[in-house]
Amino acid sequence: MDRRKMSIRVWFDERLGLSNIVRFLTEKSVPQHKYSFWYYTGSAILLFFIIQVVTGFMLICYYKPTLDGANESVARIITEVPLGWVIRSVHSWSATFMIAFAFIHLFGIWIVKSYQRSRELTWMTGFFLLIISLLFGFTGYLLPWDELSLSATKVGTDIPRSIPVVGAWVTKLLRGGEDVTSDTITRFFGIHVSILPVLLFILLAIHVYLIQRHGMSVPLSEERKDKEVKTLPFWPNFVFREMIVWLILAGILFSVALFFPPSLDKKADLMAPAPEGVKPEWYFLFLFQTLKIFPAKILFIYGDTIAVFVILLAGVLIFFLPLIDNKPGEKKGRAITFLAYLTLLYALLMTIWSLL
Amino acid sequence: MRKKNYLILLLLFVVILLFLFAGLSLAQQVEQTNPGQNTQIQQQKDSEKIFASFKNIKEETGTYVFLAWMWLSIAVLIWILRLKIKEAERLYHLKFFSPPKK
Numbered sequence: 071m072d073r074r075k076m077s078i079r080v081w082f083d084e085r086l087g088l089s090n091i092v093r094f095l096t097e098k099s100v101p102q103h104k105y106s107f108w109y110y111t112g113s114a115i116l117l118f119f120i121i122q123v124v125t126g127f128m129l130i131c132y133y134k135p136t137l138d139g140a141n142e143s144v145a146r147i148i149t150e151v152p153l154g155w156v157i158r159s160v161h162s163w164s165a166t167f168m169i170a171f172a173f174i175h176l177f178g179i180w181i182v183k184s185y186q187r188s189r190e191l192t193w194m195t196g197f198f199l200l201i202i203s204l205l206f207g208f209t210g211y212l213l214p215w216d217e218l219s220l221s222a223t224k225v226g227t228d229i230p231r232s233i234p235v236v237g238a239w240v241t242k243l244l245r246g247g248e249d250v251t252s253d254t255i256t257r258f259f260g261i262h263v264s265i266l267p268v269l270l271f272i273l274l275a276i277h278v279y280l281i282q283r284h285g286m287s288v289p290l291s292e293e294r295k296d297k298e299v300k301t302l303p304f305w306p307n308f309v310f311r312e313m314i315v316w317l318i319l320a321g322i323l324f325s326v327a328l329f330f331p332p333s334l335d336k337k338a339d340l341m342a343p344a345p346e347g348v349k350p351e352w353y354f355l356f357l358f359q360t361l362k363i364f365p366a367k368i369l370f371i372y373g374d375t376i377a378v379f380v381i382l383l384a385g386v387l388i389f390f391l392p393l394i395d396n397k398p399g400e401k402k403g404r405a406i407t408f409l410a411y412l413t414l415l416y417a418l419l420m421t422i423w424s425l426l
Numbered sequence: 427m428r429k430k431n432y433l434i435l436l437l438l439f440v441v442i443l444l445f446l447f448a449g450l451s452l453a454q455q456v457e458q459t460n461p462g463q464n465t466q467i468q469q470q471k472d473s474e475k476i477f478a479s480f481k482n483i484k485e486e487t488g489t490y491v492f493l494a495w496m497w498l499s500i501a502v503l504i505w506i507l508r509l510k511i512k513e514a515e516r517l518y519h520l521k522f523f524s525p526p527k528k
Contacts, residue, residue, distance in 0.1 A: 307518060335475055
């Protein structure tokens with residue numbers, strides 16, 4: 071090859087094989103049908119996660135994960151650091167949007183049954199990604215170390231205690247001791263910035279690989295139609311559309327973050343009693359309310375224990391949903407679709423009830 | 427059909443946002459009207475809260491200007507992307523990038 075004509079692009083392509091990736095993306099196709107809008111929800115989660123990572127790096131420059139420094143450093147970020155409150159607000163709202171879209175994505179996949187045969191592992195890795203997102207929210211909630219976050223963490227880490235045999239050990243592992251202390255902040259901070267991101271990247275890589283391997287699924291109702299499903303190339307047709315969605319979502323996120331920034335409560339006092347009406351973040355409210363509706367005891371078993379088991383069982387069933395829903399086109403499949411709507415309605419109603 | 431899908435997605439998003447804001451404002455209202463709470467203690471709590479806000483008028487004006495610039499840029503970028511989508515669709519239908527038939 072004539073080195074004088076070699077461009078930078080060709081230089082990198084020789085070494086990285088980028089043209090093979092571009093060719094793969096050009097050949098990859100995306101089905102076009104009336105449910106195609108669900109395809110954008112996955113990448114929306116990725117957008118918010120990227121924003122989380124970037125704003126998280128910025129916050130880490132000033133945050134101190136210690137008993138004395140946590141609340142003060144967050145107060146400093148809000149009051150002294152130029153536009154620190156904006157970065158914190160973006161980080162907080164991006165978490166909300168990310169988890170909201172994770173739920174939308176899960177219910178979307180459940181309703182159109184994209185987890186059908188050969189895509190079961192995609193669903194399972196996606197389920198774990200949702201759990202990791204919730205854990206991100208749970209661990210991050212304690213970090214400002216204010217009254218509300220301390221109380222909510224005390225309540226949240228106390229819940230596993232109702233599991234027989236291992237419950238107390240799990241609570242102790244989460245808290246780094248019998249109670250929520252400075253060890254808990256350090257532990258939660260370490261989990262939030264190192265363990266969870268590593269787990270997320272590994273699972274995300276597997277999830278994305280599986281999507282590329284199996285392609286985008288077509289809903290059963292579209293497959294059953296006589297006409298061939300139209301497709302369009304992933305690159306550049308679908309990517310340009312995704313960019314539009316990303317731009318609008320990013321615009322909405324920044325606007326909401328600027329107009330509705332989160333405040334910081336009084337510094338947590340380990341000796342003070344929990345304030346009245348302690349509630350977790352919105353994405354845990356339906357679970358919180360579910361725990362509250364169970365009576366103190368049912369026969370000889372504590373209501374808390376039964377509630378935790380019911381929630382865990384529901385989680386396991388949702389995890390194995392592709393294997394349970396092995397005949398999506400039949401009566402069983404339709405019942406499972408109806409169950410998706412019922413679950414969504416239950417979660418919304420319980421969330422509203424917990425706010426009243 | 428495509429416009430309908432975009433509308434459904436937009437509506438869904440607006441409903442979720444409204445739901446979130448309604449929930450937040452409901453929670454705030456409940457906190458404010460909760461009977462039996464000592465207003466003095468509540469006022470003291472509020473005074474110890476740190477509310478995020480602009481430090482000065484310069485920062486506030488700059489942020490609003492940035493917001494306007496951001497949405498204007500988004501509108502321009504969306505317009506450009508729509509043109510690129512049209513061009514990409516045209517080339518796809520012409521089978522411009524397909525390998526030649528043997």
